[in-house]
Amino acid sequence: MALDSKVPDGPLAEKWDKHKFDLKLVNPANKRKYTVIVVGTGLAGGAAAASLGELGYNVLNFCIQDSSRRAHSIAAQGGINAAKNYPNDGDSIWRLFYDTVKGGDYRSREANVYRLAQVSNNIIDQCVAQGVPFARDYGGLLDNRSFGGAQVSRTFYARGQTGQQLLLGAYSSLMRQVEAGTVKMFTRHEMLDLVIQDGHARGIVTRDLVTGEVKSYAADAVAIATGGYGNVFYLSTNAKNSNGTAAWRCYKRGAFFANPCFTQIHPTCIPVSGDYQSKLTLMSESLRNDGRVWVTKKKGDKRSPTQIPENERDYYLEERYPSFGNLVPRDVASRNAKDVCDDGRGVGDTGLAVYLDFADAISRLGEHTIREKYGNLFDMYQRITDENPYKVPMRIYPAVHYTMGGLWVDYNLESTIPGLFVLGEANFSDHGANRLGASALMQGLADGYFVIPYTIGDYLATNGVSGASPDDAEFKAVEEEVNAGIDKLRSIKGKRTPTELHRELGLKVWEYIGMSRKEAGLKKALKEIPALKEEFWSDLKIPDDKDNLNKHLEFAGRLADYFELAELMAVDARDRKESCGGHFRDESQTEEGEAKRDDENFTHVSAWEYKGEGKKPQLNKEPLVFENVELTQRSYK
Amino acid sequence: MDNMTLNLKVWRQKDASSSGKMVDYKLDAVSQHMSFLEMLDVLNEKLIKDGEDPVEFDNDCREGICGTCSLVINGVAHGPWNGTATCQLHMREYKHGDTIAIEPWRAAAFPIIKDLVVDRSAMDRIMQAGGYVSMNAGGAPDANGLPIAKHFAEDAMDAASCIGCGACIASCPNASASLFTAAKISQLALLPQGAPERQRRALAMVEQMDAEGFGDCSNHAECEATCPKEISISHIARMKREYFKAALISKV
Ligand SMILES: Cc1cc2nc3c(=O)[nH]c(=O)nc-3n(C[C@H](O)[C@H](O)[C@H](O)COP(=O)(O)OP(=O)(O)OC[C@H]3O[C@@H](n4cnc5c(N)ncnc54)[C@H](O)[C@@H]3O)c2cc1C
Ligand code: SF4
Ligand code: FES
Numbered sequence: 001m002a003l004d005s006k007v008p009d010g011p012l013a014e015k016w017d018k019h020k021f022d023l024k025l026v027n028p029a030n031k032r033k034y035t036v037i038v039v040g041t042g043l044a045g046g047a048a049a050a051s052l053g054e055l056g057y058n059v060l061n062f063c064i065q066d067s068s069r070r071a072h073s074i075a076a077q078g079g080i081n082a083a084k085n086y087p088n089d090g091d092s093i094w095r096l097f098y099d100t101v102k103g104g105d106y107r108s109r110e111a112n113v114y115r116l117a118q119v120s121n122n123i124i125d126q127c128v129a130q131g132v133p134f135a136r137d138y139g140g141l142l143d144n145r146s147f148g149g150a151q152v153s154r155t156f157y158a159r160g161q162t163g164q165q166l167l168l169g170a171y172s173s174l175m176r177q178v179e180a181g182t183v184k185m186f187t188r189h190e191m192l193d194l195v196i197q198d199g200h201a202r203g204i205v206t207r208d209l210v211t212g213e214v215k216s217y218a219a220d221a222v223a224i225a226t227g228g229y230g231n232v233f234y235l236s237t238n239a240k241n242s243n244g245t246a247a248w249r250c251y252k253r254g255a256f257f258a259n260p261c262f263t264q265i266h267p268t269c270i271p272v273s274g275d276y277q278s279k280l281t282l283m284s285e286s287l288r289n290d291g292r293v294w295v296t297k298k299k300g301d302k303r304s305p306t307q308i309p310e311n312e313r314d315y316y317l318e319e320r321y322p323s324f325g326n327l328v329p330r331d332v333a334s335r336n337a338k339d340v341c342d343d344g345r346g347v348g349d350t351g352l353a354v355y356l357d358f359a360d361a362i363s364r365l366g367e368h369t370i371r372e373k374y375g376n377l378f379d380m381y382q383r384i385t386d387e388n389p390y391k392v393p394m395r396i397y398p399a400v401h402y403t404m405g406g407l408w409v410d411y412n413l414e415s416t417i418p419g420l421f422v423l424g425e426a427n428f429s430d431h432g433a434n435r436l437g438a439s440a441l442m443q444g445l446a447d448g449y450f451v452i453p454y455t456i457g458d459y460l461a462t463n464g465v466s467g468a469s470p471d472d473a474e475f476k477a478v479e480e481e482v483n484a485g486i487d488k489l490r491s492i493k494g495k496r497t498p499t500e501l502h503r504e505l506g507l508k509v510w511e512y513i514g515m516s517r518k519e520a521g522l523k524k525a526l527k528e529i530p531a532l533k534e535e536f537w538s539d540l541k542i543p544d545d546k547d548n549l550n551k552h553l554e555f556a557g558r559l560a561d562y563f564e565l566a567e568l569m570a571v572d573a574r575d576r577k578e579s580c581g582g583h584f585r586d587e588s589q590t591e592e593g594e595a596k597r598d599d600e601n602f603t604h605v606s607a608w609e610y611k612g613e614g615k616k617p618q619l620n621k622e623p624l625v626f627e628n629v630e631l632t633q634r635s636y637k
Numbered sequence: 638m639d640n641m642t643l644n645l646k647v648w649r650q651k652d653a654s655s656s657g658k659m660v661d662y663k664l665d666a667v668s669q670h671m672s673f674l675e676m677l678d679v680l681n682e683k684l685i686k687d688g689e690d691p692v693e694f695d696n697d698c699r700e701g702i703c704g705t706c707s708l709v710i711n712g713v714a715h716g717p718w719n720g721t722a723t724c725q726l727h728m729r730e731y732k733h734g735d736t737i738a739i740e741p742w743r744a745a746a747f748p749i750i751k752d753l754v755v756d757r758s759a760m761d762r763i764m765q766a767g768g769y770v771s772m773n774a775g776g777a778p779d780a781n782g783l784p785i786a787k788h789f790a791e792d793a794m795d796a797a798s799c800i801g802c803g804a805c806i807a808s809c810p811n812a813s814a815s816l817f818t819a820a821k822i823s824q825l826a827l828l829p830q831g832a833p834e835r836q837r838r839a840l841a842m843v844e845q846m847d848a849e850g851f852g853d854c855s856n857h858a859e860c861e862a863t864c865p866k867e868i869s870i871s872h873i874a875r876m877k878r879e880y881f882k883a884a885l886i887s888k889v
Pocket of ligand 3: 695696697698699700701702703704705706722723724725800
């Protein structure tokens with residue numbers, strides 16, 4: 001199938017305005033006749049549901065948590081980018097656009113990224129008007145900080161809780177619409193399938209997580225904003241309920257899945273401490289401004305860090321990348337940490353960690369200054385590890401953090417299924433092969449507040465009221481499938497828990513489709529993951545109750561999808577024989593061991609199409625055309 | 638220590654309509670490096686393998702920010718560490734042989750769903766009554782159009798740090814939702830964006846709080862002591878001022 005990105009004609013800077021003019025509008029009096037389902041209440045879903053409610057549509061909004069305010073977006077720490085240029089340091093829409101395309105290693109769509117940069121400024125205005133307490137300077141104006149991958153200060157922040165404050169802003173708008181009656185909230189509801197009628201997305205089937213009731217909801221359009229699939233690795237910085245199920249089940253109904261192998265590994269997380277570990281905690285990237293990364297020169301050196309003399313330490317980032325030093329981009333920092341640990345020079349009990357040392361910064365700036373800058377992070381570190389980072393170096397290790405891959409969408413954020421829109425981390429859109437810090441929050445809110453209200457209106461105006469009803473045969477059929485799926489999981493009655501199996505899957509994904517990928521490993525992945533999947537389907541043990549709260553039943557369903565998703569990640573990683581951004585193919589590196597892109601053969605989006613159980617998915621390519629930026633090889637030496 | 642044995646007493650309740658009771662579990666091989674919730678994960682793995690029902694407890698971010706986790710540990714909401722949500726409590730607090738009682742939030746307005754999981758939707762309804770600025774996407778003026786003194790912005794941020802966990806309510810002898818409600822009223826009262834609806838908001842949110850069956854505030858300050866974000870009760874004083882001012886004006 002030829003993928004039509006629907007990018008409007010005309011000069012880059014005028015595309016969105018022109019497109020907005022060309023899009024059809026729904027008459028204000030008619031909006032309430034249309035029902036839109038929004039799945040997810042994170043930045044993308046919450047903003048979308050609230051905005052559509054404000055416009056007067058009838059919105060049904062779903063989430064897994066007990067309150068829409070608890071979506072995973074709440075955990076974002078660092079900040080949100082915008083091209084305001086308040087610091088007068090040379091920022092512009094064009095520069096934000098350029099940095100994002102370059103940061104993504106030239107694997108994203110120019111027009112989408114440009115629009116993102118354009119609306120970034122509206123986002124800050126919107127959030128301030130909602131009462132989001134961004135950091136301010138003494139003159140009362142908004143403060144900015146700098147972030148990786150940019151030479152300007154364009155990141156707005158609210159202490160180390162930016163995601164929380166932005167989400168609570170969206171949540172407040174959402175609560176206002178619930179009160180107004182335009183949005184109906186369904187908390188503790190999990191979408192388990194998509195319903196298609198006459199080729200269009202017309203509704204979803206959910207399970208009420210408290211009563212177990214499986215039920216259909218019909219609408220005139222469906223928007224999925226269900227977040228990323230980082231938990232396929234089991235250990236990640238994502239919240240425990242983050243999952244790929246909604247997106248995956250849309251894939252199995254015909255939505256293409258784009259670039260599944262593009263995942264982001266964040267270099268500064270607290271390392272794993274034992275096999276009971278349930279998740280990983282991020283330590284903000286900003287720490288690399290003052291911390292120095294090192295390991296021992298000798299292999300297996302188990303002395304305590306303070307006993308290791310200066311000349312026996314290897315400050316490998318400063319050594320290898322003299323001009324960027326400890327501030328190389330995320331993917332480069334992560335890969336180098338893995339390399340030194342693989343070489344037997346990792347630190348700590350497990351040998352899977354490197355030091356992030358503040359001793360120099362403390363002696364240069366004083367402990368007080370360091371406390372002012374990073375106090376809350378140091379406290380969090382100490383709470384988890386019981387070590388005092390003012391006295392001994394932090395131990396850090398890379399962890400999975402974000403998934404750039406996701407459901408394929410066109411310029412309107414519409415998937416390959418008409419009437420199915422995909423927003424936020426769940427889509428593949430704007431970050432190419434690597435996301436820059438503080439850009440996910442921007443994208444989620446851009447999609448929700450400023451893109452979908454226009455594009456979904458065009459869809460509705462064009463297609464009219466669908467008249468779909470949960471009593472229609474298509475809905476009943478999908479409900480039956482969902483029920484059968486739940487019963488299948490319950491009927492296995494084996495010996496292994498979902499957590500055990502998930503952990504095992506995670507190790508494989510990390511080993512073969514993690515920080516670096518090679519042909520032999522990917523081949524192994526494609527053998528071992530399906531084998532483990534077999535084991536899952538023959539030896540799973542979960543509590544049987546389906547008519548009551550049963551989190552392990554939920555976990556099992558999500559894990560079933562992760563097995564299939566992991567396989568597709570391996571297929572995609574194997575097909576993309578170049579290195580780009582977070583996707584490092586061992587076979588494709590420069591003489592100095594850096595990632596080497598292959599623009600001739602891989603300047604495209606890989607969009608995978610489901611072909612049925614046991615069948616090979618089909619690859620569809622969307623060529624990426626760069627008319628406004630020149631492709632260059634990244635270098636941080 | 639990597640090999641503690643603990644005596645757990647856990648509230649078990651099948652569903653909202655059943656009655657519950659404390660059940661004893663002995664758990665071996667608990668490591669001090671585990672978080673409290675990881676310790677419960679280990680218990681659940683064991684229960685599932687033994688063919689028993691695992692203990693249901695709410696959690697999500699496990700980083701102290703989403704407000705989902707909600708356990709009363711040895712009688713204290715979120716357990717013994719100050720300014721720490723349940724999910725950030727670690728097992729080095731405990732020693733071999735300790736007994737730990739684990740219960741759900743208890744308040745009339747928080748019906749139990751199962752085991753340690755409660756229904757906190759009343760808190761969302763308080764927000765629906767007025768915890769927002771009435772503005773639609775698209776109409777906002779430039780973000781720097783209205784300077785806000787740094788100390789107001791900082792105070793507003795302190796209030797806005799509330800994670801909506803409900804520990805303040807669970808620990809209050811009157812099950813009052815004052816700290817939670819005050820945090821939002823206070824945040825928006827401190828910012829010019831909140832000014833136009835200040836009175837309406839205070840009245841509506843306080844009235845909703847009463848309608849949900851939460852008790853009155855009689856200044857016990859238990860809420861402040863257990864709040865994982867250390868939200869100050871001075872916000873309750875501000876809420877009361879806001880409310881009385883608004884009530885006065887609305888009578889005129
Ligand atoms: C620790 C951490 C720190 C971060 N810091 C930053 C930062 O500083 N800056 C930045 O830009 N980005 C940051 N990110 C990334 C960013 O937070 C996320 O990419 C973004 O918040 C995702 O938002 P979302 O709305 O797409 O999805 P989410 O916030 O993940 O929301 C998903 C929603 O979908 C619902 N849902 C999921 N599946 C289903 C289903 N089957 N049925 C019903 N509902 C479902 C969930 O309940 C939830 O409401 C960070 C990420 C992490 C993990
Ligand atoms: S005020 Fe504190 S205890 Fe109460 S809900 Fe907010 S964070 Fe929780
Ligand atoms: S699980 Fe999120 S605050 Fe504890």
